Amino acid sequence: MLKNDQKVFVLLENNNPQVESLSKQLEIPLITQKQIDSHRDGFFLAWRDNKLALFDIKSPKKGMSVEFDARSMEQPSWPAPKTGTLAQAIGKKTKTVVDATAGWGQDSFHVFRMGYQIVSIERSKIMAALLGDGFERLGNQSWIQQLNLKSPKLIVGNAIEILQNLEYIPDCIYLDPMFPAKRKKSALAKKPLVVLKGIVGEDEDKKDLFACALQVAGKRVVVKSPNYAEPLGGKPDLSFAGKLVRYDVYFKT
Ligand SMILES: C[S@@+](CC[C@H](N)C(=O)[O-])C[C@H]1O[C@@H](n2cnc3c(N)ncnc32)[C@H](O)[C@@H]1O
Incomplete structure (x- = not known):
């Protein structure tokens, strides 16, 4: 499942004391710039402009950080309308x-913006570190502070275990696992998703996750999938399709 976690490194930067604790926390090795230059593939984490970013060794110029839509960040009205x-x-x-x-x-951010109470779960420690950094920056935004809001809570671990030990029953459990690409090299696949797949693999246990979610949810489970994919839980009770993705809804009976 954590397919390529072993191929992810933390860039050793002498003037940055955070790198050692990150490497320990994620249990991934530190690597120097010189060593990176000698690797053909893999990823490394480094801080750029006060953001934790993930770099693809094949194209290391531009890193990827968790970014929340700039327009929404500037927009102080909250909650956003529940449309779409x-x-x-x-x-x-x-x-x-x-x-x-x-x-x-x-x-998670889209759901948060619409005023739902949201908790986010991520099992890849690397993705969780990036997301934790993004949520921390979100929490420092002036509009969030003025409205006395807090960033979504992030729980790191396998949702199949975490969902069964929640202290409350969430109305809705939302799932967006990895689905295999339609074609091997899809021109439509967005870079962050391609990189994510490189890090975490295919989420081959998504059916087990769905079964667990349906057992735990209070009212409904929503599954996001590409339009071409078979519904994860069989025929859904409702389905809302957009241009590329579909949201299948399964009610608790
Ligand atoms: C397609 S991505 C989700 C993208 C996300 N909806 C977004 O807006 O950025 C799937 C993510 O789910 C995580 N994941 C899959 N199964 C999981 C599980 N059982 N527990 C926790 N995280 C899981 C993967 O590690 C991966 O980061």
Whole structure:
């Protein structure tokens, strides 16, 4: 599952004391710039512009950090209207959501912006470090502080275990696991998703995650998938399709 975690390093920067604790926390080796130059593939983590970023050794110029949409960051009105297919799938009466596959945090942020109470779960320690950094920066934004809000809570670990030990019953559990690409090299695949797949692999236990979510959710499970993929849990009760992705909704009976 954590396919390439062993191929991820932390860049040793002499003037940055954070690198050693990050390497210990994630249990991944430190590497010098010279050593990186001699690797053909893999990834490394480093801080750039006060953000933790993930770099692909094949194209190391631009790192990827967790970024939340700039326009939303500037927009102080909160909550944003519950419009669009994601909101339809989650439901207007839903209050609490657990995003059990948080990844780059884009869906968690979208759900948070619409005023739902959200907890995010991510099992890749590397992705969780990037996301934790993004949530911390989000929490320092003036609009969040003015509204007395807190960034979503992040839990690091396998959602299949964590969901079964939650102290409350979330109305909705949201899943967006990795699905195999339609074609080997899809031009449509976005860079952050390609890199994420390189780090975490294929989420081959997604059916088990779905079964667990359906058992634990109070009201519904929402599964995001590419339009071409078979529904993860069989025929859904509702489905909201966009241009490329679909949200399948399964009600608790
Ligand atoms: C396709 S990405 C999610 C992208 C995310 N929705 C976003 O907006 O950025 C899937 C993520 O779910 C995580 N994941 C998959 N199965 C998981 C599980 N059982 N527990 C925790 N995280 C899981 C993977 O590590 C990966 O980071």
